[in-house]
Amino acid sequence: MALLKNLTSYIRPLASCSTTTPRFLPLTIRRGLGIPPQYLLDDYTPRYALLTSTDAAKKRSLAYTHLSNCNLCPRKCGVNRFETTGHCLIGAETAKVNVIAPHRGEEPCIQGFHGSGSVFFSGCNLRCVFCQNHDIAHKRNGFDLTPEELAEWYMKLQDMGHVHNINLVTPEHVVPQVVLSILAARDMGLRIPIVYNTSSFDSLESLELLDGLVDIYLPDFKVWKSETSKRLLKADDYAETARESIKAMHEQVGDLSFTSDGIAKKGVLLRHLVMPGKEDEGREIMRWLAENVSKDLYVHIMEQYRPDAHVGKKRRVSRKRGTGDGEEEVEEVRYAEINRAVKDKELGSVKEAAVEAGLWRFCEANEKSLFHL
Numbered sequence: 001m002a003l004l005k006n007l008t009s010y011i012r013p014l015a016s017c018s019t020t021t022p023r024f025l026p027l028t029i030r031r032g033l034g035i036p037p038q039y040l041l042d043d044y045t046p047r048y049a050l051l052t053s054t055d056a057a058k059k060r061s062l063a064y065t066h067l068s069n070c071n072l073c074p075r076k077c078g079v080n081r082f083e084t085t086g087h088c089l090i091g092a093e094t095a096k097v098n099v100i101a102p103h104r105g106e107e108p109c110i111q112g113f114h115g116s117g118s119v120f121f122s123g124c125n126l127r128c129v130f131c132q133n134h135d136i137a138h139k140r141n142g143f144d145l146t147p148e149e150l151a152e153w154y155m156k157l158q159d160m161g162h163v164h165n166i167n168l169v170t171p172e173h174v175v176p177q178v179v180l181s182i183l184a185a186r187d188m189g190l191r192i193p194i195v196y197n198t199s200s201f202d203s204l205e206s207l208e209l210l211d212g213l214v215d216i217y218l219p220d221f222k223v224w225k226s227e228t229s230k231r232l233l234k235a236d237d238y239a240e241t242a243r244e245s246i247k248a249m250h251e252q253v254g255d256l257s258f259t260s261d262g263i264a265k266k267g268v269l270l271r272h273l274v275m276p277g278k279e280d281e282g283r284e285i286m287r288w289l290a291e292n293v294s295k296d297l298y299v300h301i302m303e304q305y306r307p308d309a310h311v312g313k314k315r316r317v318s319r320k321r322g323t324g325d326g327e328e329e330v331e332e333v334r335y336a337e338i339n340r341a342v343k344d345k346e347l348g349s350v351k352e353a354a355v356e357a358g359l360w361r362f363c364e365a366n367e368k369s370l371f372h373l
Helices: 002-010 053-068 147-159 172-188 204-210 226-232 238-253 279-292 344-357
Strands: 095-103 116-121 143-145 166-169 194-198 216-219 257-259 264-273 298-302 314-320 327-333
Touching (some): 095 147, 172 204, 216 238
Parallel strands (some): 194 216
Antiparallel strands (some): 095 143, 257 264
16 A cells, blocks of 8 residues: 555646546656756767867867967966976976876766776976875876876776776866877777866966866865965965856856766866865855856865865974064964864855855765765
């Protein structure tokens, strides 16, 4: 009887004027995933597979042009990277890579069942004092790979790792090498989406070069105020740049869309790491995203901040004595204002602002694949 009672929820009676006996529509099983129809893809072909040979040749040529007068990020060093290096300290012919492996630490819709094929590039165009990958980003530990060697690794991740995508982590400073590697991998038979996992400190010229090659943009909008970014990221124009970059990314690929297995294939998934004492900046970011990008933007409000890199380290500094007579050396904690975990109240404040602004598509850290949409 319980089974019969449950089944009746899937059928609807049709009223008839000529009889009191109801007729029933055929049994229809409801879809269990809950993906809104406008974000559901029957199938997906990566954007790079749709490029014509002419467009691919143009992108190869532009990649070399950017390297000879580098304007890949807002630093706009303007150096010829075939001869010297700029702020990122990375040359032209290779990219320095630290780790290449299937990764199961991303959002459920990115890592899926088999993991995301992550490529962690060494070096960075930011100098975040709290960087959780500072041994990679700041110290440039790793090994050098040509674009063709990178492409071969993409193929290994696809064919042997069975990953759902190629996830390029911190690639802002090696975009030409990335472009050349994607085009090489395309010729080798790559057929899975490309994820561009970025701090959002990208130039518009760099994003234009990536257009047609990247399927999923995974930008991080870190802070809102220029004084905060100058102190903590060592880039006072970060927020202005991030706003331009994120809008350009969304114009290319739109809101995040999935196939019926719950795996993301195309669109923007935006991250914001809530930081201690900076919840007011997080609220501003959420309001701006809703008003200027899309209320349907897929957002991950992250709570896993922890003091790292330079935060909390002690140093000795000279200060004037209280009596005004000479100086004394004292020990102080660096970046003490963010030398703690994030409070639940701070996290909740940002989430509340996001909802109030009209955002509604959120990723939660404890989600499981297939049931997170």
